[in-house]
Amino acid sequence: MITTTEALAAFCARLASHDFVTVDTEFLRETTYWPELCLIQMAGPDDEGIVDPQAEGIDLKPFFDLMADASVIKVFHAARQDIEIVVKLGDLVPHPIFDTQVAAMVCGFGESISYDQLVSRITGAPIDKSSRFTDWSRRPLSDKQLDYALADVTHLRDVYLELVSRLEAENRAHWLTDEMAILESRATYEVEPENAWRRLKMRVKKPAELCVLQHVAAWREREAKARNVPRGRVIKDEAIYEIAQQQPQDSEALSRLRTIPRGWERSQQGATIVEIVKEALETPKDEMPRLPRQRQAPEGAQAAVELLRVLLKLTVEKENVAAKIIATSDDLEAIAIDGEAADVGALKGWRRELFGDRALKLIRGEVALRFADKKVEAVEL
Structure with a gap:
């Protein structure tokens, strides 16, 4: 060496x-x-x-x-x-x-x-x-x-x-x-504490819950960095979700959470969590974070996604390339709902030439999928 x-x-x-x-x-x-x-x-x-x-x-x-x-x-x-x-x-x-x-x-x-x-x-x-x-x-x-x-x-x-x-x-x-x-x-490679919540699954349904989740996740990120320990050693994801939903504002309320270790509510970290929850809940209503909008898919969109998935598989087999590099599931859903207006990688550059243009034709009814000779194929109409 x-x-x-x-x-x-x-x-x-x-x-x-x-x-x-x-x-x-x-x-x-x-x-x-x-x-x-x-x-x-x-x-x-x-x-x-x-x-x-x-x-x-x-x-x-x-x-x-x-x-x-x-x-x-x-x-x-x-x-x-x-x-x-x-x-x-x-x-x-x-x-x-x-x-x-x-x-x-x-x-x-x-x-x-x-x-x-x-x-x-x-x-x-x-x-x-x-x-x-x-x-x-x-x-x-x-x-x-x-x-x-x-x-x-x-x-x-x-x-x-x-x-x-x-x-x-x-x-x-x-x-x-x-x-x-x-x-x-x-x-x-740089995770800002204020963005650490984005690593978590969205299990909150109210702006106040999201605000608490953001504050606790940011604290955990700073604490993990400062102590050089894994995030889960500071507090586990499941505990963050429960804190966001139950919003404990004193040590007794914190002790009732099933994801909090026994006695943890009496520690300095437990006291800090309580203060973080209080601080988050003091955020003015008009400054609370907005929940990510769940788009209402139009009727037939899910069926369109499945057709696009078949078209993607045909493209992958023909071009001998991994599907993941061409289009994601989110790409397919966006194309099915927004069509040409979808701002996704599958409709840009070489991906559009390879797959995107034909995907748009499919949802416009200009390309059809048919089963012939024991295989599925895409045909121009």
């Missing part, structure tokens, strides 16, 4: 001379809010190595400089959590990014394919999974564990080159633009 700043700088300098570098990390976060970085694995076309970020005195600046080098494509598989670590520790978002899991969806390997499955299907190489549940923070690591970690980037080179070749051959490289833009946006 690379354990000194000097060796890391030399390694990163070699990698920076190439067009791309494959990257993976090993981390722990079961007991923390922020991931604890344990290993960094990187490989170029003819070089590979493992960095020990826990080594005494090592400075990761050469690694972060490489992640910021716009002339080198950073290749990840299922990139989000790896990038989150770089954002947290290096205060930057790697650019440019290529996520092989997203590219695999465009190339017909299904939705959210795992790394070992993708490696197997492209290279035929088996991945030894026996070290998958290693505690990567422990030292020393065995040769077997290090081999397992390094395989996460060495096979990724072949996967990346094959996917790029397929994308270019099918003229689909631009299909990744939107997804990579999301991964390269800092907003993807």
Whole structure:
């Protein structure tokens, strides 16, 4: 393993001379809010190595400089959590990014394919999974564990080159633009406490309940960050829902909630929750948050959604691409209800050419679905 700043700088300098570098990390976060970085694995076309970020005195600046080098494509598989670590520790978002899991969806390997499955299907190489549940923070690591970690980037080179070749051959490289833009946006990795409620399911029915839910969720997010513990260690989602609905304004009322641990109402956190509920309920009526509007679907809209779902499946089978990358269930519902006015990804760019235009024709009655020769097909009317 690379354990000194000097060796890391030399390694990163070699990698920076190439067009791309494959990257993976090993981390722990079961007991923390922020991931604890344990290993960094990187490989170029003819070089590979493992960095020990826990080594005494090592400075990761050469690694972060490489992640910021716009002339080198950073290749990840299922990139989000790896990038989150770089954002947290290096205060930057790697650019440019290529996520092989997203590219695999465009190339017909299904939705959210795992790394070992993708490696197997492209290279035929088996991945030894026996070290998958290693505690990567422990030292020393065995040769077997290090081999397992390094395989996460060495096979990724072949996967990346094959996917790029397929994308270019099918003229689909631009299909990744939107997804990579999301991964390269800092907003993807920064959860503002005021927006933390959006992670929760909407189980409230009144503006006052939503206001309490927003205040409690924001407090939990700040508390989890400050203490560096998982959100559920502060207070569980179910408790937030119950607090929002019951709105306890004293410790006795708080103690009656079934989701609150016994005695918790007497703690400092319990007292804080009571004050947060009171503060939320003091919000003037005209400043209370509005509940997200549930659109009333017109008669026949659900049937239209089902027809659109069939059309999407036909498109997926014909183009050999994952449905998730073309249109979501929300997209289909919006098209069924709003038609051309629907502001969804499925009606923009290449997605519109591939699916959106025909979807609009379907709901206008200009395309029909029929069953012929033991299969369903779409026909122009």
